[in-house]
Amino acid sequence: MVDQSLFKSVPVKSSEITPQHLFRSRRQFLKSMGVLGAGAFLAACSPKIGSQATSSVASKETPMVEPESTMATDELGDPVNSYHEITNYNNYYEFSTDKREVAVLAKDFKSSPWEVEVFGLVNKPQTFGLEDLLKKFTQEERIYRLRCVEAWSMVIPWMGLSLAKLLGEVEPLSSARYVRFETIMDPEQMPGQKQGFYPWPYQEGLTIEEAMHELTILATGLYGELMPPQNGAPVRLVVPWKYGFKSIKSIVKIELVDYQPDTMWSTIAPNEYGFYANVNPAVDHPRWSQASERRIGEAGRRKTLLFNGYAEEVAHLYNDIDLRDFY
Ligand code: MTE
Numbered sequence: 001m002v003d004q005s006l007f008k009s010v011p012v013k014s015s016e017i018t019p020q021h022l023f024r025s026r027r028q029f030l031k032s033m034g035v036l037g038a039g040a041f042l043a044a045c046s047p048k049i050g051s052q053a054t055s056s057v058a059s060k061e062t063p064m065v066e067p068e069s070t071m072a073t074d075e076l077g078d079p080v081n082s083y084h085e086i087t088n089y090n091n092y093y094e095f096s097t098d099k100r101e102v103a104v105l106a107k108d109f110k111s112s113p114w115e116v117e118v119f120g121l122v123n124k125p126q127t128f129g130l131e132d133l134l135k136k137f138t139q140e141e142r143i144y145r146l147r148c149v150e151a152w153s154m155v156i157p158w159m160g161l162s163l164a165k166l167l168g169e170v171e172p173l174s175s176a177r178y179v180r181f182e183t184i185m186d187p188e189q190m191p192g193q194k195q196g197f198y199p200w201p202y203q204e205g206l207t208i209e210e211a212m213h214e215l216t217i218l219a220t221g222l223y224g225e226l227m228p229p230q231n232g233a234p235v236r237l238v239v240p241w242k243y244g245f246k247s248i249k250s251i252v253k254i255e256l257v258d259y260q261p262d263t264m265w266s267t268i269a270p271n272e273y274g275f276y277a278n279v280n281p282a283v284d285h286p287r288w289s290q291a292s293e294r295r296i297g298e299a300g301r302r303k304t305l306l307f308n309g310y311a312e313e314v315a316h317l318y319n320d321i322d323l324r325d326f327y
Pocket of ligand 1: 148249
């Protein structure tokens, strides 16, 4: 097992790389938790574990864990979803296509020891153990919206490290134009991988510019706790301006390449899921509108924002392409 104290010992720094408004939300997050002392943060914002499941319904889900304060918000003022919501409504097809049973099926997933191999068009290929990722790189919290292509969304307080910093360690060659990510292949632990229909392992990709963007992180936890299995333990990608399927879970390989990599969903249904998958209310999915979304825990629907509300930070990456053609 990875020692949770490893996670706690990592300093939370005042961020030079977090955009100002996100940093403000971090301060607000800490403030709402009643702490601004960096060392105290992780312990203090760790959710309280309520009474253990007693009913049969509750015992099917992870323990009821709630944030200490419901006042924490993203930079737009939207409250974070509860730990319970974030950890009991999951897309993780390696375990199940039923969002509400992923937590139960994934609960014994063994994610330690764990290694992530970073290789390909780089000067210094390296394999990082999870402890290296936690110790060597500053873990920052980022309160991000996650917008699924299925038109639901949540606000999640992630912890994680900058992907750009990790890539900096391996020194990408100038020929590296894309980054390819791969989830672990382990059908014994992941029953869904025994189903032949899907082209396992789950794969995803980003352009090198997207991978190096300051908003892109490798998340190692949420709510100040190590990543729960159902959310992609021990390490998953988070790219907040793209549909959630780009945020690949339980990563074991990161390869720098000079071609646009295949991705799981664009292989299965290329007319429905593109490589870019930028959140865009003006470009509908062939089978449903993307103009609005259901925020989990909220009644009614809200308007979907271009690039999921991060246009100011990322729109320039797409100046030269037509977002309708490159969906
Ligand atoms: N990664 C893997 N390996 N397998 C998956 O099925 N689902 C994706 C993404 N990453 C998925 C994955 C989809 S469709 C979404 S919306 C998000 O994970 C959901 O992340 P969450 O369960 O943490 O909310």
